[in-house]
Amino acid sequence: MASTVDSNIFSSVPALQSNLGILSPDQIELAKILLENGQSHLFQQWPQLGVDDKQKLDFFDQIARLNSSYPGGLAAYIKTAKELLADSKLGKNPYDGFSPSVPSGENLTFGTDNFIEMERKGVVEARNAAFVLVAGGLGERLGYNGIKVALPRETTTGTCFLQHYIESILALQEASNKIASDESQRDIPFIIMTSDDTHSRTLELLELNSYFGMKPTQVHLLKQEKVACLDDNDARLALDPHNKYSIQTKPHGHGDVHSLLYSSGLLHKWLDAGLKWVLFFQDTNGLLFNAIPASLGVSATKQYHVNSLAVPRKAKEAIGGITKLTHVDGRSMVINVEYNQLDPLLRASGFPDGDVNCETGFSPFPGNINQLILELGPYKDELQKTGGAIKEFVNPKYKDSTKTAFKSSTRLECMMQDYPKTLPPTARVGFTVMDIWLAYAPVKNNPEDAAKVPKGNPYHSATSGEMAIYRANSLILQKAGVKVEEPVKQVLNGQEVEVWSRITWKPKWGMIFSDIKKKVSGNCEVSQRSTMAIKGRNVFIEDLSLDGALIVDSIDEAEVKLGGLIKNNGWTMESVDYKDTSVPEEIRIRGFRFNKVEQLEKNFTQPGKFSVED
Ligand SMILES: O=c1ccn([C@@H]2O[C@H](COP(=O)(O)OP(=O)(O)O[C@H]3OC[C@@H](O)[C@H](O)[C@H]3O)[C@@H](O)[C@H]2O)c(=O)[nH]1
Numbered sequence: 001m002a003s004t005v006d007s008n009i010f011s012s013v014p015a016l017q018s019n020l021g022i023l024s025p026d027q028i029e030l031a032k033i034l035l036e037n038g039q040s041h042l043f044q045q046w047p048q049l050g051v052d053d054k055q056k057l058d059f060f061d062q063i064a065r066l067n068s069s070y071p072g073g074l075a076a077y078i079k080t081a082k083e084l085l086a087d088s089k090l091g092k093n094p095y096d097g098f099s100p101s102v103p104s105g106e107n108l109t110f111g112t113d114n115f116i117e118m119e120r121k122g123v124v125e126a127r128n129a130a131f132v133l134v135a136g137g138l139g140e141r142l143g144y145n146g147i148k149v150a151l152p153r154e155t156t157t158g159t160c161f162l163q164h165y166i167e168s169i170l171a172l173q174e175a176s177n178k179i180a181s182d183e184s185q186r187d188i189p190f191i192i193m194t195s196d197d198t199h200s201r202t203l204e205l206l207e208l209n210s211y212f213g214m215k216p217t218q219v220h221l222l223k224q225e226k227v228a229c230l231d232d233n234d235a236r237l238a239l240d241p242h243n244k245y246s247i248q249t250k251p252h253g254h255g256d257v258h259s260l261l262y263s264s265g266l267l268h269k270w271l272d273a274g275l276k277w278v279l280f281f282q283d284t285n286g287l288l289f290n291a292i293p294a295s296l297g298v299s300a301t302k303q304y305h306v307n308s309l310a311v312p313r314k315a316k317e318a319i320g321g322i323t324k325l326t327h328v329d330g331r332s333m334v335i336n337v338e339y340n341q342l343d344p345l346l347r348a349s350g351f352p353d354g355d356v357n358c359e360t361g362f363s364p365f366p367g368n369i370n371q372l373i374l375e376l377g378p379y380k381d382e383l384q385k386t387g388g389a390i391k392e393f394v395n396p397k398y399k400d401s402t403k404t405a406f407k408s409s410t411r412l413e414c415m416m417q418d419y420p421k422t423l424p425p426t427a428r429v430g431f432t433v434m435d436i437w438l439a440y441a442p443v444k445n446n447p448e449d450a451a452k453v454p455k456g457n458p459y460h461s462a463t464s465g466e467m468a469i470y471r472a473n474s475l476i477l478q479k480a481g482v483k484v485e486e487p488v489k490q491v492l493n494g495q496e497v498e499v500w501s502r503i504t505w506k507p508k509w510g511m512i513f514s515d516i517k518k519k520v521s522g523n524c525e526v527s528q529r530s531t532m533a534i535k536g537r538n539v540f541i542e543d544l545s546l547d548g549a550l551i552v553d554s555i556d557e558a559e560v561k562l563g564g565l566i567k568n569n570g571w572t573m574e575s576v577d578y579k580d581t582s583v584p585e586e587i588r589i590r591g592f593r594f595n596k597v598e599q600l601e602k603n604f605t606q607p608g609k610f611s612v613e614d
């Protein structure tokens, strides 16, 4: 819409004023918003009319997008940014008035009767759940060039994270539908939040692989928009260093998932379909689904509106701490305090040592693994009030203590785990703590940074992420009665890790401990140098002694017994340096690759009963 052009405002920016002739009334309006909000620097390098006119219009296309995709538009974004940057410069404590204490929550120990009961309940509830994967992040700390969900979760089978997640959801769906009282078949919805950095590659990965067995109608991609980067404390928008007609943008954070879900209309649809839970999870935790059934069982039992999954946390580890915050006015909430804020908060509130371990060797605050289980009804009600808006923050990396310049541009962010901040005190907000070995092994750090992690703290690298799968599977089988040999220590990409037998299985083989126990019997043993990949559903391990490599696949209608002594030269592990660019990136970031010397590989494609014995 045309508006009266305030000639004064433009006359102070001649480079823009001389170009007004090519702009539409809407674009002139946007230009005005920019100037009124301190953004005249954006036009400083603009040449005269007739030069680069197409790029100038592109610039305004981008401004229009940035303006319309943020509630309240760019003016609101810049205003909030100025406030938050000023607070940050002053070192203002965002938790002013609150004092932290250690909250109490549900503790689950793998394999106990309670754990098994929670898993059973979780499977019953699974068909009432929708799963939401937030996968719009750049993975800056990992520095991998592809999308993180395409990385192999482990390289024994090469199954990528996304495939594993989908197969886990499908396995839960099937198990849950089977025991449903009304015998109806429900497809569990699976939502993936993407961004411009990940969207097309995520879609391509799904399409090239037939959605890994899921119905395409079951999967929804929601793309988050990025926000403008900021160059200084005055919230001047940052220009792309390579293109003076483009604003640099970065993701706004995983908190966008709430407003996207709200505006997608999916929540209503799910409620109408009788769903009860929404489970949120992150891109590269290969152990996550070990924890999902039991934690969903906890949500159902305790009727939690919000259930955050947690693990014991090492002080200064880059995971948020679940904290009880009590305000001087009496209010209190149980909330994640992000890892960069926990230490200052503690120091400011009577804990002079800040973020340190207690006598247990861990931080007293449970570590947030950012898997949230929300009860759908109260969640939808809350979003109806907030529109899905989440409290934002800014985290600039300053050049020096004057806090006047940034090392690189910053932006406003929001986090999905801040959702409970707006909830009324009556909301049932809880958390569930599980063993780290069982539940959390993300792939976030590049090899160089991982090697610098303080001793005793987790590496969170591709190396540790894969080794954690083998350790968890080995420990689970040990608890099911298999003698899995103890691990050896090895240094890979500068990180000392425990190398256990390379044991993997498909989710449909065993989702919960009671299923796994049914698949294992007699006297079984697996040597440390062994590799075992179970890809079929009805594969039973009975009196098996494995010393080498064994790969078994089978159709559901085949019942396969693995037993006797199976011995061969197996697969050896060869060290690979992460700097060796002759090796594919997804391998070299692990620091090893398999040399497949010899294996027993069996594939059963016909119905019937079979046994594999050497
Ligand atoms: O804009 C974004 C940013 C991130 N993400 C996704 O959000 C997930 C988490 O991102 P990061 O790995 O960068 O998260 P961080 O490691 O910084 O911290 C996160 O995980 C560990 C927890 O303890 C922290 O509390 C949590 O914030 C990823 O799956 C990522 O793809 C988005 O979808 N959009």
Ligand SMILES: [Mg+2]
Pocket: none
């Ligand atoms: Mg991050």
